[in-house]
Amino acid sequence: MATNPYNRKPLKVLAGLAAVSIALYGLLFAAVTWGDAQFKPKLGLDLAGGTQLVLAPRLVGNAKVSSDQLNQARDIIVQRVDANGVAGAEVTTSGGRNIVVSMPGTPPKATEDAIRRSSQMQFRPVLAAAPGTNQPVPTGTSTTGGTPTGTATGTATGTATKPAVPTATGATTTKAGSAVPGAFVRATTTPAAGASTTPAPTATTGAATPTTPAAGSTAAPKDASDLAQITPALTQEFQALDCAKDGVLDGIVDDPAKPLVTCSDTGAEKYILGPVEVRGDQIKDAVAGYQPLSNGQPSNIVEIRLSFNSSGTKAFGNVTKRLVNLEDPRNRFAVTLDSQVLTAPTAQAAILDGQASITGSFTIESARDLANQLKFGALPLSFDLQTRDEISPTLGSEQLRMGLVAGVIGFALVFLYSLGQYRALGLVTVASIVIAALLTYVAIALLGWAQNFRLDMAGVTGLIVAIGVTADSFIVYFERIRDEVREGRPLRAAVDTGWRRARRTILAADGVNFLAAFVLYLLASSNVRGFAFTLGLTTLIDLLVVVLFTHPVVAILSSTKFFGGGHRWSGLDPQRLGAKTNRARYAGRGRVAMPATASATSDGSAL
Amino acid sequence: MINFAALGNDLYTGKRSIDFVGRYKRWYVLSGIFVLLATLGLVFQGLNLSLEFSGGSEFRVSKVTIGDTYEQKAKDAVTSVAPAAAPEVTTIGSGTVRVQTEKLSDAKIRDVQSSLARAFDTTAGDVSASFVGPSWGASVSQKALQALAVFLALVAAVMAIYFRTWKMAVAGLAALVHDLFITVGIYALAGFEVSPATMIGFLTILGYSLYDTVVVFDKVRENTGEARGNGRMSYAQAANLAVNQTLVRSINTTVVALLPIASILVIGFLFLGPGTLLDLALALFVGIAVGAYSSIFIATPLLVHMRGKEPEMVELAKKAQRYQARHGGQVLASDVAPIEHGRDDEPSETGSLESAGVGATAPSIARGTHKYATSGPRNQPRRPPKSRR
Numbered sequence: 001m002a003t004n005p006y007n008r009k010p011l012k013v014l015a016g017l018a019a020v021s022i023a024l025y026g027l028l029f030a031a032v033t034w035g036d037a038q039f040k041p042k043l044g045l046d047l048a049g050g051t052q053l054v055l056a057p058r059l060v061g062n063a064k065v066s067s068d069q070l071n072q073a074r075d076i077i078v079q080r081v082d083a084n085g086v087a088g089a090e091v092t093t094s095g096g097r098n099i100v101v102s103m104p105g106t107p108p109k110a111t112e113d114a115i116r117r118s119s120q121m122q123f124r125p126v127l128a129a130a131p132g133t134n135q136p137v138p139t140g141t142s143t144t145g146g147t148p149t150g151t152a153t154g155t156a157t158g159t160a161t162k163p164a165v166p167t168a169t170g171a172t173t174t175k176a177g178s179a180v181p182g183a184f185v186r187a188t189t190t191p192a193a194g195a196s197t198t199p200a201p202t203a204t205t206g207a208a209t210p211t212t213p214a215a216g217s218t219a220a221p222k223d224a225s226d227l228a229q230i231t232p233a234l235t236q237e238f239q240a241l242d243c244a245k246d247g248v249l250d251g252i253v254d255d256p257a258k259p260l261v262t263c264s265d266t267g268a269e270k271y272i273l274g275p276v277e278v279r280g281d282q283i284k285d286a287v288a289g290y291q292p293l294s295n296g297q298p299s300n301i302v303e304i305r306l307s308f309n310s311s312g313t314k315a316f317g318n319v320t321k322r323l324v325n326l327e328d329p330r331n332r333f334a335v336t337l338d339s340q341v342l343t344a345p346t347a348q349a350a351i352l353d354g355q356a357s358i359t360g361s362f363t364i365e366s367a368r369d370l371a372n373q374l375k376f377g378a379l380p381l382s383f384d385l386q387t388r389d390e391i392s393p394t395l396g397s398e399q400l401r402m403g404l405v406a407g408v409i410g411f412a413l414v415f416l417y418s419l420g421q422y423r424a425l426g427l428v429t430v431a432s433i434v435i436a437a438l439l440t441y442v443a444i445a446l447l448g449w450a451q452n453f454r455l456d457m458a459g460v461t462g463l464i465v466a467i468g469v470t471a472d473s474f475i476v477y478f479e480r481i482r483d484e485v486r487e488g489r490p491l492r493a494a495v496d497t498g499w500r501r502a503r504r505t506i507l508a509a510d511g512v513n514f515l516a517a518f519v520l521y522l523l524a525s526s527n528v529r530g531f532a533f534t535l536g537l538t539t540l541i542d543l544l545v546v547v548l549f550t551h552p553v554v555a556i557l558s559s560t561k562f563f564g565g566g567h568r569w570s571g572l573d574p575q576r577l578g579a580k581t582n583r584a585r586y587a588g589r590g591r592v593a594m595p596a597t598a599s600a601t602s603d604g605s606a607l
Numbered sequence: 608m609i610n611f612a613a614l615g616n617d618l619y620t621g622k623r624s625i626d627f628v629g630r631y632k633r634w635y636v637l638s639g640i641f642v643l644l645a646t647l648g649l650v651f652q653g654l655n656l657s658l659e660f661s662g663g664s665e666f667r668v669s670k671v672t673i674g675d676t677y678e679q680k681a682k683d684a685v686t687s688v689a690p691a692a693a694p695e696v697t698t699i700g701s702g703t704v705r706v707q708t709e710k711l712s713d714a715k716i717r718d719v720q721s722s723l724a725r726a727f728d729t730t731a732g733d734v735s736a737s738f739v740g741p742s743w744g745a746s747v748s749q750k751a752l753q754a755l756a757v758f759l760a761l762v763a764a765v766m767a768i769y770f771r772t773w774k775m776a777v778a779g780l781a782a783l784v785h786d787l788f789i790t791v792g793i794y795a796l797a798g799f800e801v802s803p804a805t806m807i808g809f810l811t812i813l814g815y816s817l818y819d820t821v822v823v824f825d826k827v828r829e830n831t832g833e834a835r836g837n838g839r840m841s842y843a844q845a846a847n848l849a850v851n852q853t854l855v856r857s858i859n860t861t862v863v864a865l866l867p868i869a870s871i872l873v874i875g876f877l878f879l880g881p882g883t884l885l886d887l888a889l890a891l892f893v894g895i896a897v898g899a900y901s902s903i904f905i906a907t908p909l910l911v912h913m914r915g916k917e918p919e920m921v922e923l924a925k926k927a928q929r930y931q932a933r934h935g936g937q938v939l940a941s942d943v944a945p946i947e948h949g950r951d952d953e954p955s956e957t958g959s960l961e962s963a964g965v966g967a968t969a970p971s972i973a974r975g976t977h978k979y980a981t982s983g984p985r986n987q988p989r990r991p992p993k994s995r996r
């Protein structure tokens with residue numbers, strides 16, 4: 001049987017909707033089968049409970065935490081938690097000292113660490129560098145542990161522009177010895193006069209003791225790369241430092257104005273660094289990605305691209321300009337994170353545009369974590385994990401169950417009301433709401449998997465309210481159709497004209513709602529973001545359903561005898577709608593003329 | 608059930624009309640009373656902020672066996688000593704019950720500690736107390752407010768562009784503020800606790816209120832556009848007709864939106880008692896009802912007030928008055944409001960004296976037929992016979 005030509009387009013649209021739905025459910029099914037998704041939507045902290053982390057500040061000596069510091073730390077932690085998705089975590093301070101993070105579900109260890117690290121990034125010039133250990137130890141353990149950048153795999157040091165150090169593949173100490181660049185050996189030999197003022201370097205490692213010939217006489221260093229800053233005490237510290245030992249950097253005192261003796265994060269190299277020249281808070285933005293090759297294709301080297309603010313750009317430009325003309329290793333610029341050197345590339349040219357990129361021993365995930373931490377700024381303190389406990393939901397399961405029962409009852413009432421108002425057309429409303437519910441369900445389950453979106457109590461009520469907003473689109477549409485029928489149009493024409501007019505209204509109203517969702521999602525934090533997410537989702541689905549389901553279905557129905565003929569129970573009966581009883585006369589340009597006598601009729605309906 | 612289809616028909620054609628715009632004084636007074644109540648509630652009662660906003664006290668009862676009734680037990684223990692503490696009970700790990708309350712005085716804290724110890728059969732030493740900071744702190748509120756300000760500015764711009772007049776944006780935002788203020792005020796009056804969930808409820812209302820206003824205004828835009836084109840209706844009449852025409856839709860939508868919330872309210876009230884669900888449902892119920900009301904009764908009259916004074920609209924009103932007077936009695940349904948509703952015409956705007964004069968004479972003047980037309984059939988160009996073409 002050939003299809004009615006009027007139905008071809010609506011059928012196509014309906015097929016499109018079916019394809020979208022099947023694709024979404026297929027995706028969910030695939031994600032459940034092969035990924036870690038689940039069919040049930042994830043629930044929020046108040047409905048499902050979660051994990052509570054108590055973070056205590058790491059304090060040196062008897063220093064105290066000010067409430068300002070604590071609040072600042074809390075705000076930054078909130079941002080970091082938010083960057084992990086829209087889970088709706090709760091971050092509070094406790095006892096004027098600790099920070100309590102309550103997250104739904106069980107966060108992985110990496111997330112926990114990423115939240116509590118200080119992530120203080122600094123840029124310091126290198127004064128001296130040497131392999132990380134003093135005696136060759138034949139084990140390959142050279143990581144100092146606890147870094148967000150993960151274990152040392154791949155290159156030990158990388159550069160933004162071009163590696164200054166031949167890459168020491170694998171962090172074994174035997175290779176670490178060969179990682180000392182040739183230029184570096186030259187540096188150790190040139191200041192022959194300095195050898196008298198410092199203890200002799202140990203021959204096995206060829207450790208550097210670069211000092212100026214007149215270490216004692218020059219009082220003030222003229223810039224951050226000045227070797228006059230290396231005091232005998234620093235040299236001694238540098239010599240004694242063994243990066244292979246665990247916890248060797250725990251007691252490190254990091255004064256931005258003074259030189260710093262530290263290790264690289266893989267432990268392969270140790271450094272004496274000059275004072276801080278560019279601070280982490282001068283970073284405007286940080287993005288993680290794969291480093292592009294010269295042909296524009298992405299390589300498999302993970303990098304973090306940084307852009308500095310104006311003062312950072314200037315400072316960075318000045319430093320690189322100066323370093324270019326210095327000898328190795330003093331032409332290297334170290335990037336430190338929490339006092340450990342991530343990477344120390346050679347300055348190849350003055351970088352004046354404030355764009356830099358860091359490579360290191362990142363995986364793409366750890367690079368993303370770090371980029372987020374850099375973007376939102378450093379915590380004023382580092383935090384240790386004090387306790388980690390499971391926490392029960394604040395709202396009992398009773399509340400959710402009752403909420404859902406209420407939702408079902410409410411839906412039944414809506415069903416009855418629609419039938420009463422729109423007769424058979426009410427069935428279309430109900431079918432549309434059911435379709436919308438199915439789409440919402442799959443969307444929430446999928447977003448729970450991809451974005452860690454979790455439904456809390458406010459979200460559940462928001463969805464129940466969405467029944468009203470979704471139904472309104474159909475009501476607007478149906479009322480427009482009825483208006484057109486009243487104006488004397490035959491039903492098919494009424495459906496088309498009514499749709500054109502209703503579409504405009506629906507688009508405008510949904511557009512405003514979507515704008516609300518979008519702006520709130522971008523600008524607000526924590527709970528408000530979760531709300532914005534729900535609002536945007538339900539608005540989109542409303543639009544999708546009314547365009548892809550309700551309109552085509554009504555268009556198809558209008559060509560049936562039951563609806564098109566204006567059956568009593570179709571809800572589109574012209575007689576009931578008053579189009580015929582009043583003997584409406586078509587008056588051109590979509591207007592009807594009413595005889596004056598018609599106003600005398602009364603149907604007894606009262607207001 | 609009221610025959611909405613017939614009513615809708617009457618409202619649509621203008622056979623039956625409710626004078627929303629003309630009786631603006633009533634609605635303004637009604638809203639004024641609500642706003643006054645809300646202000647009183649906010650000033651004298653104040654908002655009862657939950658501990659997520661202001662911080663509070665936290666008790667941990669450790670080393671206890673947690674049965675099924677721990678929640679009730681803990682709540683009873685706290686409220687017997689501090690009735691207004693609004694405790695929230697959760698378990699942490701396997702042997703600790705956490706009770707968070709509003710900020711309590713030191714004496715009260717000791718009372719609660721001993722009361723909790725009694726309830727869970729431990730010593731007061733196993734009940735630790737500490738102060739817990741706000742999770743929805745000033746920075747969250749500040750960011751939310753910033754986002755809200757940006758959003759309102761954008762929405763105003765979008766509405767102004769879409770409707771091609773900034774006055775609609777202003778009227779829409781006024782209705783929005785009206786709805787939010789009244790909802791928050793009623794919340795304050797009732798003394799309900801404002802939790803983050805309630806805040807989300809308020810935001811939901813914000814979305815709904817705007818949505819509803821845009822739907823009504825879109826019809827106003829359509830009708831007034833027609834009226835300005837043909838000059839048969841004043842701005843006020845066209846707007847009033849638009850509200851009447853969307854009235855059935857507004858009622859249906861509001862009922863459909865309120866039904867699920869009402870069922871939450873009833874179920875929450877019967878089976879759950881006070882709690883997040885009930886609070887949220889109440890906020891939404893009030894907010895949506897007020898939102899629907901304001902789109903019809905506040906936003907539209909406000910818009911007519913603002914636009915009615917424009918010279919163009921005054922001109923239109925005069926024109927419409929003349930037209931309606933000329934067609935006295937027999938009116939075209941879809942472009943003219945019924946004559947018996949004289950209130951629709953604001954005397955100050957329409958200049959009733961002049962139009963009355965026109966109205967008296969206009970119907971009697973029958974336009975004479977042109978003499979050319981009376982002389983016979985029209986002269987048509989003749990088609991030459993085929994041979995001459």
